[in-house]
Amino acid sequence: MSDSVIGANSEVLMHFDLKLEDGSAADSTRVNKKPAKLVMGDGSLTPNFEACLLGLKEGDKKSFTLVPEDAFGEPLPENIHYMDRSRFSSDLNIEEGMIMAFAQPDGTEIPGIIRSVAGTSVTVDFNHPLAGQVVIFDVEILSVSQSQA
Structure with missing residues (x-):
């Protein structure tokens, strides 16, 4: 399955680093060496985050800069x-x-x-701590499989 491309129902295992514009780290799966697992469309990521992942495949590394509206929204x-x-x-x-x-x-x-x-x-x-922030989302796709859901 290593040639799988991330699609609407993919299950993705990935490492990510979330940084702010000034370069400070906001979150990272590498700290605890525990990659994140997500099923596309399960609501754990915003549609804009998911859109960044579509089309990536195992082994890909990519960096995205997301404005607040595409990341955690503006503080309400x-x-x-x-x-x-x-x-x-x-x-x-x-x-x-x-x-x-x-x-x-x-x-x-x-x-x-x-x-x-x-x-x-x-x-x-109660706003997300990163609301209103531009974030840089660095991902490394470890594996892609099709969700059985």
Whole structure:
């Protein structure tokens, strides 16, 4: 299957490095030497990320620069929430820049970034940490197979 080209239903094993415009690393599968596995169309990547991968094959290495709209979107004001300090454990030392998991009504958790702590008010940003950023996406395709789904 090594001649498989990434298509709409491909299962892809890849290494990737995600960098910001200034060259700082945002994410990388190489750090833990654990490649990412994804099934095209499963929603784990935005359609624009997936479009970058279409047509690549095993062994390919490619770099893409994505503007915010094609990557993690622009920060949305409705994703900024103001919470009362009493909603947090009293022994928790909340600091700006911390990323915390917040339970949703359905039981799932989403990360929120503490943007400010002022008196009893805590500002939490639920936008993706890379929202509003231009990202450079370096990929190395390790294997491609057709999804059995």
